[in-house]
């Protein structure tokens with residue numbers, strides 16, 4: 001049986017001498033694994049289709065539940081992510097998020113489009129931080145870990161002074177409503193997250209990196225997921 005499915009290569013592991021087993025996030029079937037043959041030989045026709053970030057229409061031959069890639073036509077390789085370290089780590093964070101949060105055969109066209117759009121904005125835009133912060137806020141929400149960005153979680157008022165964040169609930173509090181569980185953050189970090197949720201975070205925003213650090217802290221403590229690419233991206237800003 002043959003199957004034609006659009007998908008993004010998340011990564012792959014060597015199999016035998018020349019083959020690989022790929023992890024592919026697809027529009028129609030969620031994350032699937034598929035063997036691809038001979039891609040480690042020089043001049044292999046489908047070599048491009050075995051690379052992470054490759055977005056292609058794949059043709060699989062399917063026997064039982066085992067898939068083998070027999071064809072692929074490239075839609076986008078997001079090439080600029082290979083030429084810029086920050087873009088590379090930002091795009092890598094998107095792939096790692098998918099690997100950690102989207103289980104095999106969990107189908108979500110919305111999350112697929114969210115991921116493709118984020119990769120495109122990271123690759124072809126000027127500032128990879130903005131699309132990454134926007135992606136993480138939206139993707140965490142879909143994964144059941146929404147940040148509560150509608151003002152103070154207790155009284156609902158906008159927060160303008162001292163600001164506190166409780167990672168266990170993903171909620172923010174103003175000084176009057178803070179009950180001691182959580183930590184103080186910069187008010188501008190909270191504001192940058194709010195702007196990002198509304199698609200109003202601008203390139204070069206000095207608080208985008210602080211927003212990203214808060215998301216990293218939240219991922220580690222609430223969702224208990226450490227994304228290596230995200231750690232490396234943050235390190236490039238600490239130098």
Ligand SMILES: [Zn+2]
Nearest residue numbers: 152155174177
């Ligand atoms: Zn309040």
